[in-house]
Amino acid sequence: MTLLPRNKLKTETQPEDSRGNKLFPVFLKLENLQTVVVGGGNVGLEKLNALLQNSPLATVKVISKAFLPDIHVMAVTYPNIRIVQKSFADTDLDGADLVIAATNDANLNKYIRQSAHDHKLLINVADKPELCDFYLSSIVQKGDLKLAISTNGKSPTIAKRLKEVLNDALPAELDTTLQQMNAIRNGLSGNFAYKVKELNRVSAVLVNGPKPPDKKYLTLLVWGTFVAFLSITILALWYKEPEFQFYVRSINPAFYYFLGAGFVFAMIDGAIGMSYGVTSTTFSLSMGIPPASASMGVHLSEIMSNGIAGWMHYRMGNVNWKLFKLLLIPGIIGAVSGAYLLSSLEHYSQYTKPVVSLYTLILGGVILLKAIRLNRKQHTQKKIKRIGLLGLGGGFIDAVGGGGWGSIVLSSLIAGGRHPRFSLGTVKLSRFFIALMSSLTFITMLNGAHWEAVAGLIIGSALASPVAAKISNKISAKAIMFSVSFIVILISLRSIINFLIKII
Incomplete structure (x- = not known):
């Protein structure tokens, strides 16, 4: 994973562009990365849940002086979760790829952020958008289809509500459509123009929606x-x-x-x-x-x-x-x-x-x-x-x-x-x-x-x-x-x- 150099990371002194969301969306393979979560309380549990719900095979090290019982249960359920009961130290970030600060101590969160930047790592600081290099999105998932929603850190509540609306509006059968489209794509032969034409013909139903009952018969x-x-x-x-x-x-x-x-x-x-x-x-x-x-x-x-x-x-x-x-x-x-x-x-x-x-x-x-x-x-x-x-x-x-x-x-x-x-x-x-x-x-x-x-x-x-x-x-x-x-x-x-x- 290629990370930004230290002078490219967003800092607190850089002005926020108010003309729209300038974030670049990306999906990470967390099973190939080392994620460090600092915090074993409710916030740490929330972040850990978000990671594992989307990437059950994620490799995560959780550092805290005390842990909620639910985190111990998760460590037993997910073999790639490792609990380290101690105070945070700079050396805990050695070998890490991503960092999440999830403590209830504002000064400690700032210290963890500085340590992450010293290691040239990207960090998410809970409930502090101005301290974050990346945000955790609200996720809508239907099988292999996954949609990430971002409000640029302005309103997690809006993101949550949009997630509920989209989750209700998108049918679970959409994943079946995705698998079928993949099978069609892999089975197509011919030149590129022909493949595009065939895929457009097959996927037209996604644009036009399912055919409603015939109006003539409903009228009758x-x-x-x-x-x-x-x-x-x-x-x-x-x-x-x-x-x-x-x-x-x-x-x-x-x-x-x-x-x-x-x-x-x-x-x-x-x-x-x-x-x-x-x-x-x-x-x-x-x-x-x-x-x-x-x-x-x-x-x-x-x-x-x-x-x-x-x-x-x-x-x-x-x-x-x-x-x-x-x-x-x-x-x-x-x-x-x-x-x-x-x-x-x-x-x-x-x-x-x-x-x-x-x-x-x-x-x-x-x-x-x-x-x-x-x-x-x-x-x-x-x-x-x-x-x-x-x-x-x-x-x-x-x-x-x-x-x-x-x-x-x-x-x-x-x-x-x-x-x-x-x-x-x-x-x-x-x-x-x-x-x-x-x-x-x-x-x-x-x-x-x-x-x-x-x-x-x-x-x-x-x-x-x-x-x-x-x-x-x-x-x-x-x-x-x-x-x-x-x-x-x-x-x-x-x-x-x-x-x-x-x-x-």
């Missing part, structure tokens, strides 16, 4: 499903609801209230990605609609609105298809089960209504907390692994309470570190099929419903859906979330208090 699936559902609904209404025939001649004034409400609630849902179910259910209960009928009205209206919104998100490339498949079937099972249970208790609506109001009260509190924490720095939770269980629970609670799919599923996905835009698009599209199945369950179970409310919500939300999908990232959500939460909480409390007054 969505609209075919909708037409089939509409046909079943009309037949069910024709045979079970004689008064449905008279709605053509006379429209209940309540229709217009629900039409406006459906439009407003769908716009709010498009802006913040949640709350349509809870706001629509709260409004319906306040207008005297029983819980099961209220939930049916919400889910019937969400079929068209979520179908349109899901289609818009699909056209904008906002759907994670793997996540969609994991959510869909468990979500449908949970929604159908919840709809069946709530419909079975429709005759006891005077008792189920305060229970649902309590649920909407809780959801209102959840939305309020999210509004308060919206601009605060929050630690990302571990990514949720049991997506099916999340979909099952979200679908069930959504059907029973008339809403909550967005508040539960979308919030959990985003809190678990998934990309907000792709999570929103995926949840919207899966919601179409879940609302469809729960609505069919409600229609077959209920003998009567408030169709003026259902029709108003359906048309109002459908009118708002194409616009709502496009404004999802153009409106400040905080004020809307505060307003929604206060309205939901107040109306839910009113319903609960009225129930308590009646029984007292």
